[in-house]
Amino acid sequence: MPARPKPDLADLEARLGHVFANRKLLEHALTHMSAAPADAKRTGSYQRLEFLGDRVLGICVAELLFNTYPAAEEGELSRRLADLVRKETCAEMALAWAIGPYLKVGDGEAASGARKNKAILADAFESIVGAIFLDGGYAAARQALEAALGDRLRQTSRPPRDAKTALQEWAQGQGLPTPNYIEVGRSGPDHAPVFKVAAHVHGLADGLGEGRSKRLAEQVAAENFLRREGLWREGEVGLE
Numbered sequence: 001m002p003a004r005p006k007p008d009l010a011d012l013e014a015r016l017g018h019v020f021a022n023r024k025l026l027e028h029a030l031t032h033m034s035a036a037p038a039d040a041k042r043t044g045s046y047q048r049l050e051f052l053g054d055r056v057l058g059i060c061v062a063e064l065l066f067n068t069y070p071a072a073e074e075g076e077l078s079r080r081l082a083d084l085v086r087k088e089t090c091a092e093m094a095l096a097w098a099i100g101p102y103l104k105v106g107d108g109e110a111a112s113g114a115r116k117n118k119a120i121l122a123d124a125f126e127s128i129v130g131a132i133f134l135d136g137g138y139a140a141a142r143q144a145l146e147a148a149l150g151d152r153l154r155q156t157s158r159p160p161r162d163a164k165t166a167l168q169e170w171a172q173g174q175g176l177p178t179p180n181y182i183e184v185g186r187s188g189p190d191h192a193p194v195f196k197v198a199a200h201v202h203g204l205a206d207g208l209g210e211g212r213s214k215r216l217a218e219q220v221a222a223e224n225f226l227r228r229e230g231l232w233r234e235g236e237v238g239l240e
Contacts, residue, residue, distance in 0.1 A: 007101045015097050016128065017147050020135050025049075029131035030099065030124060032114065033191035034106030045191075046127035053130030057085050060129075060142045064153055075169075082162040084152060087216055090122035093148045099124055109191075119192075119212040163222035163232070167199065170231055177202050179225075181218045184208070199225045 009026060013019045020026045029049045036044035061084050065077050072080075083089065094100075100115035103124060114120050133141040146153065167179050185196035195214050198206040199221035207225025211217035226232035 009102065012097070012099065012102055016132065017144050018132050018136055018140050020131070022135055025131040025135050026128070027104075029053075029127040030102050030104055032103060032105040032109060032120065032124075034109040034114070035104040046124060049127035049130035049134075050123050051130070052133065053126035053128065054085075056133045056138075056141050057090075057126060057129050057145065060138070060145045061085055061149070061153075063142065064146055064149070068153055075165075079162070079165055082165055084149060086162065086219075087119065087122040087213060089152070090125040091118035094121035094125035096148065097125070097128075099128065123213075163219050163226060166232070167201070167222040167226055170226070171201055179222070181214075181221065182206075183214065183217075197221045201225065204229075 009023060010019075013026070028044075029046050031045050033045040033047065058081070062077075062081055065072070065080050065084075069077065069080070100121065103115050103120070105114045105120075129141055129145065132144050164179075171177070171179050179199055179201045182198045182200055183195060184198045186193050187196070188194045192212070194210055194212060195217040196208065196210050197214060197217035197220075198208055199218065200206050204225075205228075207221045207223075207228060209217045209220025209222070209224055211220050223232060
C-alpha cells in the first residue's frame with residue numbers, strides 16, 4: 001500500500017493566518033514527545049513551545065478582552081479569560097484549525113488515536129501559538145488568536161464561573177486566604193502523565209482532583225472541594 005501523502009503545511013498556515021519565515025518552528029510545534037528524537041524527548045517535542053504558548057495565549061486573550069469589554073469589571077474579565085484559555089477551548093480551536101493530520105506522533109500513539117485526543121490537540125494548539133510568537137512576534141500571535149476565537153471573544157452573555165474562580169471568590173467572602181494548589185502525585189508515562197492535585201483552603205480538608213494537565217487537575221480539585229461543601233451549582237464551566 002502506498003504511503004499516505006503528507007498534508008501540505010501551507011494549507012495549515014492559511015488557516016492559522018500566519019506564513020512562517022522559519023517553518024521549522026511550526027514543524028517543531030507539531031512534534032509530539034512520542035515522535036521526538038530518542039536523545040531529546042522533551043526538548044525535541046513541542047513541550048517547550050507549549051510552555052511559551054500558554055503564557056502568550058494568556059496575555060493576548062487578556063488584552064483582547066480588555067479592549068473588547070471596556071466596561072467590564074475585573075471579575076467578569078477573569079471569568080471570560082478562564083473560559084477562553086482552558087484546555088477544552090484550546091482543543092476546540094485546534095479542531096477548527098484541523099491540526100490533527102499534521103501532528104507527528106509515534107506509531108503507538110497514532111494507533112491509539114492521538115491525532116484526535118483532545119488533551120494532545122490542546123497542547124499542540126498552545127505550542128503553535130508559541131511558534132507564531134517566536135516567528136512573527138506578539139502582534140502575529142494576537143492576530144492569529146483573535147481570528148481563532150472569533151465570536152467566542154465577543155459573546156454577549158457573561159460566561160459562568162470556572163471552579164477555581166468560584167472557590168477563590170467563596171474563600172475571599174469567608175475572609176480566608178486565597179486557595180492554593182499542591183501537586184500530590186503523578187502517574188502514567190512521561191509523554192502522557194496524569195497529575196493529582198490538592199485544592200487547599202486554610203482550616204478545611206483538601207479537595208483532590210486528577211487530570212491530564214496540572215491546570216485541569218486544579219479545576220477538578222476545586223470543583224470537588226465545592227461539591228463537598230455544597231457550593232457548586234450545575235451549569236458552571238464544565239470539565240468534560
